[in-house]
Structure formats: C-alpha cells, structure tokens
Amino acid sequence: MANYRGWGVLAAVLLAAAGCVHQDREVAAYRAVLDGHAPATARPAGRPFGAGTTLTLGEALALAARDNEPLAMQGEEYVQALIDKDRAFATFLPSVSLVPVYFQRETFPRDGLPESLTPFHGFDLPVAGQANLFNGFRDTALLKGSKLAIEQRRALLLDAQSLLLLEVAQTYYAVLKAEKAAEVLDSSLAVEERRVREVGDKLAQGVARELDLQQARAQAAATRVRLTGARRAMVAGRATLAVLIGVPSVQATLVDRYPTPGQAEELEPLLALAEKHRCDLRAAHSARLAARQEVDRAVGQYYPSVSVGALAFLYKQSWPADSQFAGVLGAHVPLFDAGRIHADVRTAWSRYRQSVLAESWLNRQVAAQVEIARADFMTSVQQVGELRTALAAAESAFRIASQSYDQGLATNLDVLDAQDRLLSARLQLAAEGYQTTVCHLNLLRVTGRLDGPTAGTAVPPPAG
Secondary structure, three states: OHHHHHHHHHHHHHHHHHOOOOHHHHHHHHHHHHHOOOOOOOOOOOOOOOOOOEEEHHHHHHHHHHHOHHHHHHHHHHHHHHHHHHHHHHOOOOEEEEOOEEEEOOOOOOOOOOHHHOOOEEEEEEEEEEEEEEEOOHHHHHHHHHHHHHHHHHHHHHHHHHHHHHHHHHHHHHHHHHHHHHHHHHHHHHHHHHHHHHHHHHHHHOOOOHHHHHHHHHHHHHHHHHHHHHHHHHHHHHHHHHHHHOOOOOOOEEEOOOOOOOOOOOHHHHHHHHHHHOHHHHHHHHHHHHHHHHHHHHHHHHOOEEEEEEEEEEEOOOOOOOOOEEEEEEEEOOOOOOOHHHHHHHHHHHHHHHHHHHHHHHHHHHHHHHHHHHHHHHHHHHHHHHHHHHHHHHHHHHHHHHHHHHOOOOOHHHHHHHHHHHHHHHHHHHHHHHHHHHHHHHHHHHOOOOOHHHHHOOOOOOOO
C-alpha cells in the first residue's frame, strides 16, 4: 500500500507541474513584438489626460499600442502559433505515461495450476512509452509549416498595429479638424451676430429693410447649426480616441507637432518601399509557403509509418507476474483508403493555389494603394495652396462688399454671400491642412513605414 501511495503522490506532482503556465511569459512573447515597433511613453495609465494637460500624437500612438484590446487579441494568435510549433516539435519526441490498471474477473479452475497463479482481482502499474520512428515526412512538414505560421502571425500582428496607429492618427486629426471648425464658426458667429445688431439698429433708423435683418438672422442661425455639429463631432472624436488608446476619457489639449513634408517621393521608390516593408505582404508570402508544406504533409500519408512502443511494470499482480517488460515494433502501410488520401492531396493543392492567388492579388492591391495614397497626398498639398489663395480673395471680397454696402453701392445679400464664402474658405483651409497630414500618414502606412517610432516621434523616415 505504501508503494501505491508513493506512486500516487509522484503522479499528482507531475500532473500539477504539467498544468503550470506562466501567464506573464506568454503575454511577454507578443508584447516583445509590439513594443519593438511602438514608442515608449512615461505617462501613467488610468486618467492621465484631463483638462489642463496636453496629448501629443506620439503619446496617443504609444497608449494605443500598449492598451488596445483588439491588438492584444491579435497578439494571442501569435502566441498560439508559437504553441503550435512546440506541439509540432513534440511529435518527434517519445511519449511516456503512467497507466494504472485495476482488474477483476470471474474465478475459474486452471488444470495443473494453483489458484494463487490465477488471481481474480489485482492491480498493475505499468509505464507505457511510444515513439514514432518514421511518419512519412509528415512530422517534418508540420514543423516547417508551423514555423512559417509563426512568421505569418508575427507579420499580421505588426500589420494590425500599423492599421491601429493609422486609425488613431485619423481620429486624432479628426478631433483637431472639428475643434478648428468650431473655432472658425464661433468667430464667424460673433461677426454675424454683431451684423444682426447693426442691421437692427439701421432698421430702427429707417436706413435698412426688414428683409436685410431677416437674412442676417437666417445666416447666423445656419452658422449656429454648423457650430453645434462641429462641437458634436469634437465630443464623438474624443470619445473614439479614448477607446482606441485605452483611457476613460480625453479632455487634454491635442497638440499638432507633425512636420508634414511639402511633396512625396516618386512612385517607383514608393512601390519598392512597400514591397520591402509591408507586413501583410510578408504574411501572405509566409502563408503561401506554409500551404506548400501542407501539400507535402498530405502526400506523406502515402508513405508507411513505423513506431516503437514499450511497457514496463512498476508493480504487477496479473499473471504471469514474472513478466515485467514488453516491447513492440509496428508499421502501418496504407494499401487502400477509398480515395481519402487522394482527396486530402487535392485539397492541399487547391489551398496552395488559393494562397498563390491571394498573394498575387494583395501585391496588386498594394501597388494601387500606394499610387492612390501618393495622389491623395499630392492633391491635398496642391489644394492647401489653392485654398490659401481662395481665402485671401474671400477676405478681400468681404471687405469690399461691407464697404460698398455702407456706401449704398451693394446690397445686404452681397455682403451675406461674401461672408458665407469667407467662412467656407476658412473651414476648407483648416480641414485640408489637417487632411494633408492624414494623407501623408496614410502614405507611410501603405508603404509599410508607419510604425510606432516613426509616427510617435513625428519624424518621417528617410526614403531609403
């Protein structure tokens, strides 16, 4: 009985040790990948961005890379790929298990044997071991494929981080655009309300019409509506930004320190950069190679497999009690499987062809994305220049219309039209200025250069 207890304690200790998982170490596996491509921030977690503080783009990107749950879920898929590789490697190693057996059977007489040699109940405690000697190269293909899957998941993780950083930057500048629009509208509304009062005074003096007053009031009301929409966009943008960067709320002042360049590189160098740096392209390439390993694994089912097994008894009551060891060398040779292996091979080849097509399709998509992103950025730069010219002209037109109205040479409608054009020019210039920065960040993203250090320090990377 003491032997039973000793082996039972040993088995319990082994099971407890096998069930221990270092959670922090598992998380650190994907954090090491993400943190290597994300800026560091010294700002503590919790509620660090209240009123009276500032939030730079780099800090927002750093927090998103650190505290975004969907990105962490992508990281867990990378961890699962690492685990699959360990599982694939384990197929090359033998398995050893403790197999306690208690048996009971009906007693029966045995000619020439005493009853003690034919026990009707007892307990055996064997240790069983098994190892594959040859498995048709399927284990090798599985291990190679699992290593390629790790590369694929790592690339997809970095691609997800790049997409997140772009989304954070877009939201960041959407808030800035809404705040700038609210500032412009608030300033314009003050001018329009002052004009309403002036027209009201002139109407009381008999030098203005009721129509002029109502037109001025209508324009002021329309500006209030646009101002309300801009303020609502500010609230929605800040709420979205807080979700993306993992903080309860963002009340801090957003600071735009990104030095947007005035022009983009030529298309061919940008395409070369995308081919070199795009993580999703690397993921597609690894997926294609992994699919090819699945073909080899399916074909390996045609080959015979050889395994060896052994059984050693630590304690034995079954008959014959003197037999303490057994071994077996087995082979499996497929002769007829009703087309199952052939179907597996066909499926593997089909999935490989799919992966080839997916990689080719992604390459063409990336080329189109780079060309479109470059055109968007260059167009936005040109539009900023034209909008500055339009703003100067609108300011001059409004000044002339106001002076002409005071001299009786223009109507109130002329003044309102000039004022509306001036407001529109100011809003468009403010929005397009931030849009240029967003377009440049998107150009960095589609060429594979938008990572934490690049956007976080707000310094565009060199062309090479």
